[in-house]
Amino acid sequence: MTKRLWTTSVLAVVVALMLGACQAATPSASSSAPEASAPPAASEAPASEAPAASAAPSEAPALNLPAVPTGYTELDKALGADKPYNGTKVSIQTQWTGGEGEGFANAIKDFQAATGIAVQVDSIGSSHETVLKTRIEGGSPPDMAALAQPTAVLAYAKDGKVQDIAQIVGPEGAAKLKADFPSTIGLTSDGDHIWSIPTKADVKSMIWYPPKAFAAKGYTVPKTWDELVALADKIVADGSHPFCVSAGGPGTATGWELTDWVEEVLLKTEDPQVTNDWISGKIKFTDPKIKAAFDKVGSLLFKDGYVDGGGQAIVNADLKTVMDPMFNEDTANPGCWMQKIPVWYGPDFFPDRRTNGGDSKYTIGDDGDIGIMPFPTISDEFKGAEGSADSFLVLNDRPEVRALAEFLATPEGLEGWIKSVGVLSPNVNVPAEWYADNYKLAVANDIASNATAIGFDASDLMPPAVGQGSFWTGISDWANANGGNTDAVLQAIDDSWPK
Amino acid sequence: MAVDRAQGSGSYGSSRTVLVASLVGLILAIIGITVLIDKEGGQKLLASVYDLLGNAAGAEALRNGQGDQFFAKLLLVAIALLVGVGGIWLLFTSLSLLVERLRPSIRDRLLPLIFIAPAVLLLGIYLVYPAVRTVIGSFQDEAGAFTLDNWESLTDPAFLEILRNNILWLLIGTSGSVGLGLLTAALFDRIRRESLAKIFVFLPLAISLVGATVIWKFVYAWQPPSQPQFGLLNAVWTAFGFEPIPWATQFPINLPSEMLILIWLQTGFAMVVFSAAIKGVSSEIIEAARLDGASERQLFLKVIVPQIRGTIVTVTTTIAIVTLKIFDIVMSISGGRNHDDVVAVRMFAEMFQFFNDGRAAALATVLFIAVLPVMILNLRNFRRQAAM
Numbered sequence: 110m111t112k113r114l115w116t117t118s119v120l121a122v123v124v125a126l127m128l129g130a131c132q133a134a135t136p137s138a139s140s141s142a143p144e145a146s147a148p149p150a151a152s153e154a155p156a157s158e159a160p161a162a163s164a165a166p167s168e169a170p171a172l173n174l175p176a177v178p179t180g181y182t183e184l185d186k187a188l189g190a191d192k193p194y195n196g197t198k199v200s201i202q203t204q205w206t207g208g209e210g211e212g213f214a215n216a217i218k219d220f221q222a223a224t225g226i227a228v229q230v231d232s233i234g235s236s237h238e239t240v241l242k243t244r245i246e247g248g249s250p251p252d253m254a255a256l257a258q259p260t261a262v263l264a265y266a267k268d269g270k271v272q273d274i275a276q277i278v279g280p281e282g283a284a285k286l287k288a289d290f291p292s293t294i295g296l297t298s299d300g301d302h303i304w305s306i307p308t309k310a311d312v313k314s315m316i317w318y319p320p321k322a323f324a325a326k327g328y329t330v331p332k333t334w335d336e337l338v339a340l341a342d343k344i345v346a347d348g349s350h351p352f353c354v355s356a357g358g359p360g361t362a363t364g365w366e367l368t369d370w371v372e373e374v375l376l377k378t379e380d381p382q383v384t385n386d387w388i389s390g391k392i393k394f395t396d397p398k399i400k401a402a403f404d405k406v407g408s409l410l411f412k413d414g415y416v417d418g419g420g421q422a423i424v425n426a427d428l429k430t431v432m433d434p435m436f437n438e439d440t441a442n443p444g445c446w447m448q449k450i451p452v453w454y455g456p457d458f459f460p461d462r463r464t465n466g467g468d469s470k471y472t473i474g475d476d477g478d479i480g481i482m483p484f485p486t487i488s489d490e491f492k493g494a495e496g497s498a499d500s501f502l503v504l505n506d507r508p509e510v511r512a513l514a515e516f517l518a519t520p521e522g523l524e525g526w527i528k529s530v531g532v533l534s535p536n537v538n539v540p541a542e543w544y545a546d547n548y549k550l551a552v553a554n555d556i557a558s559n560a561t562a563i564g565f566d567a568s569d570l571m572p573p574a575v576g577q578g579s580f581w582t583g584i585s586d587w588a589n590a591n592g593g594n595t596d597a598v599l600q601a602i603d604d605s606w607p608k
Numbered sequence: 609m610a611v612d613r614a615q616g617s618g619s620y621g622s623s624r625t626v627l628v629a630s631l632v633g634l635i636l637a638i639i640g641i642t643v644l645i646d647k648e649g650g651q652k653l654l655a656s657v658y659d660l661l662g663n664a665a666g667a668e669a670l671r672n673g674q675g676d677q678f679f680a681k682l683l684l685v686a687i688a689l690l691v692g693v694g695g696i697w698l699l700f701t702s703l704s705l706l707v708e709r710l711r712p713s714i715r716d717r718l719l720p721l722i723f724i725a726p727a728v729l730l731l732g733i734y735l736v737y738p739a740v741r742t743v744i745g746s747f748q749d750e751a752g753a754f755t756l757d758n759w760e761s762l763t764d765p766a767f768l769e770i771l772r773n774n775i776l777w778l779l780i781g782t783s784g785s786v787g788l789g790l791l792t793a794a795l796f797d798r799i800r801r802e803s804l805a806k807i808f809v810f811l812p813l814a815i816s817l818v819g820a821t822v823i824w825k826f827v828y829a830w831q832p833p834s835q836p837q838f839g840l841l842n843a844v845w846t847a848f849g850f851e852p853i854p855w856a857t858q859f860p861i862n863l864p865s866e867m868l869i870l871i872w873l874q875t876g877f878a879m880v881v882f883s884a885a886i887k888g889v890s891s892e893i894i895e896a897a898r899l900d901g902a903s904e905r906q907l908f909l910k911v912i913v914p915q916i917r918g919t920i921v922t923v924t925t926t927i928a929i930v931t932l933k934i935f936d937i938v939m940s941i942s943g944g945r946n947h948d949d950v951v952a953v954r955m956f957a958e959m960f961q962f963f964n965d966g967r968a969a970a971l972a973t974v975l976f977i978a979v980l981p982v983m984i985l986n987l988r989n990f991r992r993q994a995a996m
Contacts, residue, residue: 196672239960264963267750357945364945418832424946425830425854574962579766585945589858605766607964608757 172219173524179515180285181278187224187512195225197509202244202251203230204237204499208457209309212530216523220516226509245270250504253514255308257499258569259297260576265502266297266304272503274303277511278518286518292563294498294535305500306518309526310535311451312553313369313566314376314494317432318447320480325441334377334405334487341415344446350417353434353445354410355426356585364581365568367423367588369495370410370449372567373484375402376493381562384493388570390606394599403599405487407592417445420588433460435479436471449484451497452533452553474548481552483559494560497569498535533557572607579605630702637698640691643684650684651677696726739976745969758970770949774932774978776863777870777950781931784871786924789878794908796879797886806883810876817873817936824869825941828855859947866937866948874930878923885916918993925986932978951975 177185187194205213210232217228231251233240238261244250245265256262265271275283275298283303290296290307297305323330326347331337341351354370357363375384379398386392387399394400411420417434418425434444436459456462456469459479471478486492503514516522520539526532527539531547533554544550557563568576583602587594643649651670658667669675703722707715749755761767796805812820829839830852837843842852855865889912897911913920935952938944944953951971959968 196674242960261963363943417834421830421854421858422832424857572962574958574964577961578957582945586947589946601766604764 172223173216173521173528174219174223175516175519175521179519181282181515181518183277183508183511184515184519187226187509187516192223192225194509194512196227197225197507198227198229199253199507199510199513200229200231200251201253201255201501201513202237202241203232203255204234204257205255206232206234208530209453209532212526212532215525215529216517217513218525220513220522224509224512226513228513245504252505252507252510253501253503255499255501256305257497258573258577259305259500259565260570260573262297262305262500262502263299264573266299266302270504271304272506274306274503274514275301277503277506278303278515282515289518289536289538291537292535294496294563294565297500297502305502306514307498307500307535308517308523310496310498310533311453312494312496312533312557313449313451314373314484314496314556314560315452315481315553316447316449316484317435317454317479317481319435319443319478320474320476321478322441322443322446324476328446330482331485333485337485338409341409341412345414349442349446350414350434350444351446352410352416353426353431353448354416354423355428355431356423356588357428357581363577364584365566366428366450367406367410367584368568368580369451369566370406371399371402371584372564373449373495374405374487375399375567376495376562376564377484377487377491378402378405379491381491381493381564384564384567388567390572393606394602395596400595400599403587403592403595407587407595411588411592420591423588424585429458429463430460432458436460452481452549455531455549477548481549483552483556491562492560493562493564494556495566496557496563497566574607575602575605626702626705630698633694633698633702637691637695640687640695643687644691650680650687653687654680654683699726742969742972742976745966746973748966748969750966755966758964758966761967762970762974766949767954769947770944770951770954773863773948773950774934777867777931777934778928780864781867781870781874781934782924782928784867785874785878785927786920788871788875789923790882790913790920792875793879793882793886794912796883806879809879812873813876815873817870818940820869820873821937821940824865824872825856828865830854830857856941857946862941862946862948866941869937870931870934874927878927881919881923882916885919886912889915918989921989922986925982925989928982929979929986932982933975951978 174188175184177188179185179188203210203213210230213230213232217230220226221228238256241251241254241256250270262271274286274296278286283301286296286303286306287298294307294310296303296307318330322328328340328343329336331340344351354366356367357365372384375387375398378401383392383398387394387396392399410416410423413419416422432445432448432450435446435448437443456471456473459469459471461471462469473479473481484494501514501517503510518536520534520536523532523534523536523539524543527534527543527547527550531550533544533550541554544554568580570576571580579602583598586601587598643653646652654676655667655670658664658670666675670677670680700723704719707718707722710718746758747754747756749757792806792809796802796809799805815823826838827840828842829837830842831837831839833846833852837846837852839852839855841855846852853861856862893911893915894907897907902911933952934950935956938948938950938953939956942948944950944957951974955968955971955975958964958971
């Protein structure tokens with residue numbers, strides 16, 4: 110009985126192996142490296158030869174690759190003619206789906222073809238952070254991962270789970286990184302360590318508005334806070350509502366659009382050091398300077414009629430649909446006129462494309478259906494802008510992983526994304542003309558370069574229990590009460606600050 | 609048993625055969641496990657087999673992460689099955705054969721232990737160890753040193769609010785589901801198209817908690833007063849001339865709104881179980897009560913309910929555990945942002961958003977302690993019913 114069982118199972122294995130061996134004769138087509146579509150990687154064309162048609166980089170002769178020597182050892186090696194890392198695989202987990210996922214795929218396409226390194230992208234979407242934490246703590250992390258919150262990067266670094274990029278790229282590479290990413294939306298580093306490289310930057314100091322409707326009504330784009338208030342008053346007098354704001358809406362545990370308002374006003378009324386001290390906890394939420402920022406936002410958004418439905422509407426509005434009234438059929442009379450939302454916003458969220466797919470019929474531009482204005486200045490002295498960036502951390506140290514990390518740190522590492530879907534790079538060496546064909550990127554680039562300081566989204570830098578916890582809960586409370594409970598809310602957030 | 613033993617001694621003969629068979633099995637299992645542990649084990653093994661068969665190109669492709677990856681995976685599955693199933697079989701066979709050779713008095717005591725051991729071992733690894741580890745973790749700070757901070761933080765006003773919400777869920781959620789379930793079961797018992805009516809109440813149970821929450825979010829949807837209300841509840845509400853109410857996001861109305869979703873789901877479960885129990889009450893007793901002049905209400909409260917007491921306890925405790933562990937509904941409505949946070953949601957946030965593993969462990973322990981008495985009650989009830 111036993112003997113027969115063994116014989117049977119051994120036979121089964123042998124048969125399976127034979128089948129496999131026979132199959133091996135016919136070459137398998139399912140290789141994971143996307144070599145077919147990419148042009149030959151022989152010539153390292155200078156990257157500045159940007160193709161005129163920004164929408165289709167894959168058809169252009171120039172490759173999105175940095176010129177060798179790149180300044181990074183492993184990347185130079187990987188791009189060598191002998192392709193030393195051909196056939197290796199690097200896994201990377203991101204939160205980018207849809208347009209962002211497509212953009213990232215474009216960014217790494219030529220790199221994969223030129224080096225033979227297959228990049229496996231696990232794009233997880235909204236549960237990205239949860240999955241990543243499970244994988245990291247379970248001991249089988251992806252080789253690299255993207256993260257939006259620097260605090261999360263530092264938490265993993267503290268646990269010794271993150272590879273020190275300064276070690277990986279060596280002293281010269283580290284110096285180059287620090288020179289390429291000098292701003293506060295820069296590297297997540299402490300001391301000599303570099304824990305993550307920023308990749309996709311967002312400028313937040315902008316307001317989206319309908320230029321055609323503005324022209325029809327004779328409104329002008331406000332340059333200062335006072336002009337903004339005057340314009341809002343005029344809109345209310347004309348029977349409409351100036352602002353659309355969402356604190357995340359039911360179902361998503363966020364409140365960032367409203368916290369952004371407060372952070373923006375703070376950067377435009379106080380020295381950037383105040384924001385830094387606020388982040389580190391040196392200045393409390395109950396501090397008069399912070400309270401003043403809350404009050405200033407409240408005086409605008411909670412004023413009767415400024416937001417249709419008041420604070421309750423802010424809490425209940427879904428981020429996806431909050432701007433829909435701006436796309437009123439009667440285009441001269443939108444239901445709301447201005448939304449402060451970062452540069453990643455765009456046609457993906459416009460009502461026609463959102464529901465039916467395809468291209469939106471609404472045009473973007475200073476004289477289009479939807480345009481972008483810089484957030485008005487408040488003080489003459491402080492003209493800070495708010496931004497944020499997703500960044501990459503390296504979790505496994507292998508030569509091919511180093512090569513990919515180094516590639517993503519170069520301007521060309523984001524070129525495919527910039528020129529296809531459109532994204533901002535925090536790398537100072539990215540030439541401004543890469544953005545020129547893209548209205549919103551050009552505007553964002555202008556805003557960033559005109560700012561006296563760029564502050565990273567403060568709530569993303571605070572302890573997560575505050576920045577993604579009590580700050581969001583508190584601001585939701587605050588909006589529900591139409592700003593009538595500012596002191597209690599600020600005190601509650603202070604109380605929740607980790608001791 | 610006797611037949612088995614006779615067969616055993618017949619086919620294995622001496623202890624040497626057993627030993628050799630076990631050894632061979634063990635070696636095969638070790639080889640299998642080494643292949644399984646190696647991330648590219650399947651590829652490597654298949655590649656070496658290809659080398660043996662003279663298919664050098666195929667082997668080369670496999671080693672480069674290309675070629676017959678599918679067959680390598682298939683091979684891995686086969687090995688995993690063999691090691692898993694075969695290993696367990698080998699373990700049981702050889703152990704029982706070894707024990708069979710012992711004196712009968714010892715053997716009879718050992719044999720059941722051997723058969724229960726793997727289950728106990730697996731329970732230990734996957735249930736007891738994590739539970740113990742969680743409790744220990746609740747007393748550790750980030751560096752792993754002993755601390756009471758995690759527990760101390762549970763006295764914060766914010767946490768007391770969470771605790772209050774959980775108690776409200778326990779009281780209202782449970783009593784609502786059980787009460788409505790009992791009522792519908794008793795009423796439907798008397799109507800003609802009983803099963804049809806029951807299907808309608810039972811149907812929601814087939815929907816997941818998240819799915820149900822999405823449905824109810826449309827019912828509760830709120831729009832500014834100037835806009836048309838597409839939320840069912842607010843559409844009706846404003847038709848009577850009232851201002852629209854944000855049912856799902858405004859405290860305190862959001863608490864009953866969320867509980868209603870659970871009651872909507874769990875009533876069906878309670879009703880079906882109660883209905884079966886009511887049918888089990890013997891008709892003689894009911895007729896006797898009727899003859900004695902009991903009113904319908906007396907009949908229900910004093911005859912039927914005492915008869916199905918055991919069922920009521922079981923259903924109540926089951927739903928009570930669901931309410932204590934409630935997560936999905938609160939998470940999908942607003943993530944517990946509007947004073948409606950509960951222990952399980954906060955535990956998730958502490959763990960995955962706030963990186964406070966210690967506090968998450970403390971919350972998990974609180975949840976465990978809270979569920980424990982309910983479970984003990986339930987188990988006792990089961991045992992009593994089994995004894996009857």
